[in-house]
Amino acid sequence: MRYPFEWVEGCVTAPKGFRAAGVRCGVKSQGRDLAVIVSEVPAVAAGMFTTNRAAAPCVRHSRHVVEAGTARAIVANSGNANAATGEEGFIDNVRMAQKVAQLLECPPAQVVTASTGVIGHRLPLEKIEAGIVQALNELSPQGGHNAAEAIMTTDTVPKTAALALQLPEGEVRIGGIAKGAGMIAPNVATMLCFLTTDAQISSPALQQVLKDAVERSFHCLTIDGDTSTNDMVVVLANGQSGVDMSRYLDDFELALETLCKRLAQQIARDGEGATKLVEIEVRGARTFTEARKAGKTVAESPLVKTALFGNDPNWGRILAALGRSGVEMDADRVQIALQGTLVYTDGRPTEFDARALHKQLKADTVRIVIDLQHGTEHATVWTCDFSYDYVRINAEYHT
Amino acid sequence: MRYPFEWVEGCVTAPKGFRAAGVRCGVKSQGRDLAVIVSEVPAVAAGMFTTNRAAAPCVRHSRHVVEAGTARAIVANSGNANAATGEEGFIDNVRMAQKVAQLLECPPAQVVTASTGVIGHRLPLEKIEAGIVQALNELSPQGGHNAAEAIMTTDTVPKTAALALQLPEGEVRIGGIAKGAGMIAPNVATMLCFLTTDAQISSPALQQVLKDAVERSFHCLTIDGDTSTNDMVVVLANGQSGVDMSRYLDDFELALETLCKRLAQQIARDGEGATKLVEIEVRGARTFTEARKAGKTVAESPLVKTALFGNDPNWGRILAALGRSGVEMDADRVQIALQGTLVYTDGRPTEFDARALHKQLKADTVRIVIDLQHGTEHATVWTCDFSYDYVRINAEYHT
Numbered sequence: 001m002r003y004p005f006e007w008v009e010g011c012v013t014a015p016k017g018f019r020a021a022g023v024r025c026g027v028k029s030q031g032r033d034l035a036v037i038v039s040e041v042p043a044v045a046a047g048m049f050t051t052n053r054a055a056a057p058c059v060r061h062s063r064h065v066v067e068a069g070t071a072r073a074i075v076a077n078s079g080n081a082n083a084a085t086g087e088e089g090f091i092d093n094v095r096m097a098q099k100v101a102q103l104l105e106c107p108p109a110q111v112v113t114a115s116t117g118v119i120g121h122r123l124p125l126e127k128i129e130a131g132i133v134q135a136l137n138e139l140s141p142q143g144g145h146n147a148a149e150a151i152m153t154t155d156t157v158p159k160t161a162a163l164a165l166q167l168p169e170g171e172v173r174i175g176g177i178a179k180g181a182g183m184i185a186p187n188v189a190t191m192l193c194f195l196t197t198d199a200q201i202s203s204p205a206l207q208q209v210l211k212d213a214v215e216r217s218f219h220c221l222t223i224d225g226d227t228s229t230n231d232m233v234v235v236l237a238n239g240q241s242g243v244d245m246s247r248y249l250d251d252f253e254l255a256l257e258t259l260c261k262r263l264a265q266q267i268a269r270d271g272e273g274a275t276k277l278v279e280i281e282v283r284g285a286r287t288f289t290e291a292r293k294a295g296k297t298v299a300e301s302p303l304v305k306t307a308l309f310g311n312d313p314n315w316g317r318i319l320a321a322l323g324r325s326g327v328e329m330d331a332d333r334v335q336i337a338l339q340g341t342l343v344y345t346d347g348r349p350t351e352f353d354a355r356a357l358h359k360q361l362k363a364d365t366v367r368i369v370i371d372l373q374h375g376t377e378h379a380t381v382w383t384c385d386f387s388y389d390y391v392r393i394n395a396e397y398h399t
Numbered sequence: 400m401r402y403p404f405e406w407v408e409g410c411v412t413a414p415k416g417f418r419a420a421g422v423r424c425g426v427k428s429q430g431r432d433l434a435v436i437v438s439e440v441p442a443v444a445a446g447m448f449t450t451n452r453a454a455a456p457c458v459r460h461s462r463h464v465v466e467a468g469t470a471r472a473i474v475a476n477s478g479n480a481n482a483a484t485g486e487e488g489f490i491d492n493v494r495m496a497q498k499v500a501q502l503l504e505c506p507p508a509q510v511v512t513a514s515t516g517v518i519g520h521r522l523p524l525e526k527i528e529a530g531i532v533q534a535l536n537e538l539s540p541q542g543g544h545n546a547a548e549a550i551m552t553t554d555t556v557p558k559t560a561a562l563a564l565q566l567p568e569g570e571v572r573i574g575g576i577a578k579g580a581g582m583i584a585p586n587v588a589t590m591l592c593f594l595t596t597d598a599q600i601s602s603p604a605l606q607q608v609l610k611d612a613v614e615r616s617f618h619c620l621t622i623d624g625d626t627s628t629n630d631m632v633v634v635l636a637n638g639q640s641g642v643d644m645s646r647y648l649d650d651f652e653l654a655l656e657t658l659c660k661r662l663a664q665q666i667a668r669d670g671e672g673a674t675k676l677v678e679i680e681v682r683g684a685r686t687f688t689e690a691r692k693a694g695k696t697v698a699e700s701p702l703v704k705t706a707l708f709g710n711d712p713n714w715g716r717i718l719a720a721l722g723r724s725g726v727e728m729d730a731d732r733v734q735i736a737l738q739g740t741l742v743y744t745d746g747r748p749t750e751f752d753a754r755a756l757h758k759q760l761k762a763d764t765v766r767i768v769i770d771l772q773h774g775t776e777h778a779t780v781w782t783c784d785f786s787y788d789y790v791r792i793n794a795e796y797h798t
Contacts, residue, residue: 051723055722310793316483316519
C-alpha cells in the first residue's frame with residue numbers, strides 16, 4: 001500500500017530542524033538577493049547538477065559537498081552567476097562557503113553554494129559576506145519564503161511547495177523552493193531548486209531517490225532548451241522527524257517526485273514571456289526515455305510554441321516535431337489531442353471545430369496528449385509558449 | 400591542382416540541355432506555384448531527403464526515383480505540402496508524377512515530385528494537372544527564375560545560383576534553385592533545393608558528391624532546428640557537356656559544395672523574420688562533425704538568436720550554448736570573437752568596447768568565430784537572428 005501525503009503551508013522550513021532567511025545585500029538592483037538555508041544538525045546531502053561544460057565554480061564546489069555526503073547549509077545569491085570569471089571566481093566562491101562555515105562553526109566543505117545572474121563579472125564579495133552575516137542573524141523557521149524571493153532573477157513569482165507524508169512511525173515533511181528556467185536574465189537560464197526534509201535516510205538512498213524524482217520532474221521541464229552553467233537541485237535530509245525511510249523509499253520517492261513536479265510546473269508557467277503553462281503527455285512509447293524525448297522535442301519546437309502563443313490548434317507542427325524527434329513512430333498510427341479534442345488520427349486531421357478549439361487554447365493551461373501507439377510507456381513534459389515578450393526580454397537586454 | 404570555376408548568370412537552366420518553367424495554377428492565394436525542370440535526355444539523379452518520420456508522399460516517391468538513378472524531370476508545387484493526407488495523399492502524388500510522365504513520354508518513376516506548404520489538406524489535383532500542362536508548354540532555357548519563384552512560400556526572394564567549371568576537356572556548369580528553411584508558412588519549415596548539371600557522371604559518384612556537398616552546406620544551415628516532413632535536395636546530371644567527371648571528382652565536389660553554400664546563405668538571410676545573416680565558424684574541434692555540432696547548438700539557441708536581434712555582444716550565451724552542445728571542450732581554453740573582436744579568452748571576457756561592438760553587430764551579416772583549441776578541424780554554420788517578426792509570422796497564422 002501507499003501512504004498518503006498532503007500539501008502543507010511553507011516550503012524549505014516546513015520540515016523540522018530547518019531555518020532560513022532571504023535578505024538584500026545589493027547584488028541585484030533591487031529586492032532580496034541572498035538566501036541561506038540551515039539545518040540544525042549536519043544533514044545528509046544529495047544533488048543533481050548541470051552537465052554544461054562551462055559549469056560555474058559553485059557547481060563544481062557543491063558537487064564535491066554532495067559527493068562527501070554531508071551539509072549544514074545552502075547559501076545562494078542572485079544577480080551574479082560567478083561564471084566565466086577565471087581562477088578568481090573559484091576563490092570568490094570558496095570565500096562565500098567559508099564565511100557561512102565560519103559563522104556556523106562547520107567545515108566549508110559542508111556548505112552548498114549557488115549563484116545565478118549575469119556571467120563574466122566578479123562577485124561583489126564584500127556585499128555577499130555582509131549579506132551572509134545578516135541572513136544568519138535573521139534565520140527563522142518562517143524564513144523559507146524570503147529565501148525563495150532571494151533566489152529570483154527574472155522570475156515574477158517565488159516558487160515554493162511543501163508536503164507532509166503520513167507514515168505509521170510519524171509524519172515526514174519535504175519542502176522546496178525553486179527559481180525559473182526561463183532564459184533567466186540577463187545571460188543564461190538558471191534553474192535552482194533547494195529541497196529539505198526531516199526524513200532519516202542514507203546518503204546513497206537519498207541520491208537515488210532524488211535522481212529518480214528529477215528524471216520525472218525537472219528533466220521533463222523545458223523552456224527553450226538552453227541549459228545553464230549554474231543549474232542545480234540539492235536536497236538536505238536532517239533526520240529530525242526520527243522516521244527511518246528504509247522501509248518507505250517508494251513512498252518517499254513518490255512524495256519527492258510530486259513535490260518536484262509541482263515546482264517544475266510553477267517554473268514553466270513563469271517562463272520568460274510565458275502566457276500559459278503547456279503540459280504535453282506522450283503515451284504509447286516504447287520507453288519512458290523515448291516518451292520524454294518525443295515530448296521535449298515538441299516542447300522545444302519554436303514553431304509549436306509560437307502556435308500555442310497564437311492559440312492555434314496546429315497539429316501539423318506537433319506531428320512534424322514528433323517526426324524529427326528520433327523516436328520510433330509510425331505517422332499513420334499517431335494520435336494527437338489538444339485540450340481533450342482529438343485533432344489527428346489515422347494519418348490525417350480529424351474534422352474538429354478549429355474555431356472552438358482556438359478559444360479553448362486561450363486557457364492558462366494547455367494540455368496536449370500524444371499517443372504514439374507504439375508501446376506502453378508514457379511521460380509528461382512541461383513548457384510554456386513563445387511570445388513577443390520572450391523576444392523583448394532577451395533581445396532588449398544589453399551586456 | 401584545382402581547376403577554376405566562376406559564377407554565371409541563371410540557375411537550373413544554366414547547364415546545357417535543361418529547360419524549366421514556373422506558372423500559377425492557383426494552389427497559393429497569389430503568385431506562381433508550380434515549377435517544372437526538364438532534362439532533354441534522361442539524367443543521372445541523386446538526392447538527399449528529410450529524415451523526418453512523418454515524411455510526405457513526395458519524399459517517399461522521389462527517394463525511389465533517386466534509388467533507381469534516372470530522372471527526366473522535377474515537378475514541384477508550393478502552397479500545399481500534401482503531407483498527413485493519408486492513403487489519398489500517396490495517390491495524388493503519383494498522379495502528379497504521372498501527368499508529367501504522360502506529357503514527356505517517360506516513366507512516372509523518372510519524375511521527381513516535391514510539395515511544400517500547408518499540411519493535412521488534399522492537393523487540388525485538377526489545378527496541379529492544369530498547371531503541369533501549362534508549365535510544360537512554357538518550358539524554356541530561360542525558365543529557371545520562374546521555377547525558383549514558383550517554389551517560394553514565405554520566402555521573400557527567390558534563391559538562385561549557377562557556376563561554370565573550366566576543365567581541360569571543356570566547360571561544365573552547375574545550377575540550382577532553393578526555397579527557404581524558415582519556419583515556412585504556415586505549418587512547417589520546408590527546404591527544397593533542385594540542382595542541375597551538364598556533367599557526365601555516374602550515379603554512385605553523383606550521390607557521393609552530393610552527400611559531401613550537402614554535409615558542408617545545407618546540413619550546416621539552421622533557422623530554428625525544425626526539420627520538415629518534405630525537405631529534399633535533388634540533383635540531375637544529364638551529361639550534355641560531354642565532359643567526363645571521373646578524373647575531376649574533387650573539382651566537381653568543390654564546385655557543387657560552393658554552389659550549395661551560396662544557396663544555403665541565401666536561405667539563412669531570408670529566414671522568417673530575419674534581420675541578418677549569421678555565420679558561425681567553429682575552429683579547433685576534434686572532428687568536422689563536432690565543429691558543426693557546436694556551431695549548430697549556438698545557431699539554434701533562442702538566447703543567442705534574440706541577443707543577435709538586439710545587436711548584443713552576448714558572449715555568455717554563446718559560451719553557455721557551447722557548454723551544453725555535448726562537444727568536448729575546456730571552457731578556459733575557448734576563444735570567442737564577434738565581428739573580428741575577441742570577446743572571451745582564458746576563461747573570462749576581454750575588456751572589449753561593448754558600445755562599439757553593439758554598433759558593429761547592426762550589420763546585415765554577423766560573423767562569430769569560436770576557437771575550441773581542442774583539435775584541428777573546423778566547420779561553418781549559417782543561421783539568422785530571432786525577431787518579433789518571427790513570433791508574429793508563426794503565431795498569427797491560424798490553421
